[in-house]
Amino acid sequence: MTSEKRPLPLMRSVLTVPVIVGRFIEKAPGSGADVICLDLEDSIPPAQKAAARAPAAGAIAAMPRSGFTLLVRLNALTTGLLEDDLIAVVRPGLDGVIVSKTNSAADMRRVDHYLAVLEREREMAPGSVAIIPLIETALGVRNCYEICEASPRVSGAVFGAEDFATDIGIQRSRGGEEVRWARTQVAIACHAAAIVPIDTPDPDYTDEAHLEREMVLARSLGYQGKLCIHPTQVAIANRVFRPSDNEVAEARVIVEAFERDGLAQGRAAIPLEGRMVDTPIYWRAKRLLEWASGLK
Ligand code: GLV
Ligand code: MG
Numbered sequence: 001m002t003s004e005k006r007p008l009p010l011m012r013s014v015l016t017v018p019v020i021v022g023r024f025i026e027k028a029p030g031s032g033a034d035v036i037c038l039d040l041e042d043s044i045p046p047a048q049k050a051a052a053r054a055p056a057a058g059a060i061a062a063m064p065r066s067g068f069t070l071l072v073r074l075n076a077l078t079t080g081l082l083e084d085d086l087i088a089v090v091r092p093g094l095d096g097v098i099v100s101k102t103n104s105a106a107d108m109r110r111v112d113h114y115l116a117v118l119e120r121e122r123e124m125a126p127g128s129v130a131i132i133p134l135i136e137t138a139l140g141v142r143n144c145y146e147i148c149e150a151s152p153r154v155s156g157a158v159f160g161a162e163d164f165a166t167d168i169g170i171q172r173s174r175g176g177e178e179v180r181w182a183r184t185q186v187a188i189a190c191h192a193a194a195i196v197p198i199d200t201p202d203p204d205y206t207d208e209a210h211l212e213r214e215m216v217l218a219r220s221l222g223y224q225g226k227l228c229i230h231p232t233q234v235a236i237a238n239r240v241f242r243p244s245d246n247e248v249a250e251a252r253v254i255v256e257a258f259e260r261d262g263l264a265q266g267r268a269a270i271p272l273e274g275r276m277v278d279t280p281i282y283w284r285a286k287r288l289l290e291w292a293s294g295l296k
Contacts, residue, residue, distance in 0.1 A: 136160025
């Protein structure tokens with residue numbers, strides 16, 4: 001299944017926007033975010049859930065359609081709202097849906113089925129709408145790998161620390177030690193399924209130093225993007241979730257030295273600046289250079 005997955009372009013910054021606030025929608029395309037996510041879920045008060053669908057559909061039809069990927073965050077299957085959310089938003093221009101509080105592979109298969117029916121009805125290419133599960137319950141974390149592999153539409157997954165903490169009855173700390181295990185599990189499950197891991201939103205949108213530290217930590221856990229709840233977080237995510245100039249320079253030195261003094265000489269390990277460089281280190285450097293060149 002892995003090779004058939006529907007790829008989405010870069011998802012370093014996924015900016016969620018409450019779909020009922022017109023001025024936020026207007027500003028979103030200028031934010032620089034790789035992905036804009038129209039939110040029908042937790043930023044919409046319960047009384048406005050139904051009324052939020054029309055502006056979502058209107059925004060999909062009206063938004064400029066280049067320079068970013070366009071997603072909608074749906075209400076969870078258990079709310080009974082997801083079906084009508086889908087009926088409203090599956091239309092040309094929609095790249096994918098984020099499914100809140102995904103608990104199981106069966107949830108993904110159900111959304112996949114709904115999408116297949118709606119794509120056909122609306123004359124959209126089969127499989128054109130991607131699914132990104134939001135893993136934010138104890139059950140979701142437990143079933144994460146199966147969720148990621150449940151449909152070829154699943155092209156990324158988001159870890160949601162806020163709902164996860166609520167679900168297991170714990171408080172959130174600034175360092176996030178209490179969610180580290182779950183956060184790591186989600187990133188590893190995504191890599192095992194060859195999809196993009198996107199890190200939890202951070203409610204702080206003013207302390208840029210804190211946000212940068214948090215995103216650097218997320219990247220070190222394997223994450224490739226961040227759910228952003230405010231435009232100030234976008235530039236930090238775009239900067240952190242890409243190789244820095246120093247990393248690129250260091251990778252170039254490793255690749256050149258290993259190819260020249262290692263591979264060309266029939267050796268699988270070489271000393272370089274006081275440390276040993278062997279095959280996995282070479283490949284890590286090669287992949288970082290490929291990643292960097294894909295971003296230009
Ligand atoms: C995101 O939805 C979260 O609950 O953290
Ligand atoms: Mg949540």
